[in-house]
């Protein structure tokens with residue numbers, strides 16, 4: 001059925017949890033910074049089937065999140081879900 005109906009609520013909740021869990025940017029090198037997280041990054045991008053599950057989310061600074069969105073040529077392969 002409609003998996004989309006509850007997506008917004010789950011996302012909002014998990015986003016808040018992630019920002020609390022990851023108070024600083026978790027984007028790995030080459031970005032590699034310790035700036036305060038203001039956004040949430042999908043480790044496996046949504047367009048690659050990544051979910052809004054907490055295990056697929058990490059805190060990111062704005063620059064890191066935008067940089068990743070511009071340059072995501074491949075999946076991260078070091079992730080253990």
Ligand SMILES: [Zn+2]
Nearest residue numbers: 025033061064
């Ligand atoms: Zn960053």
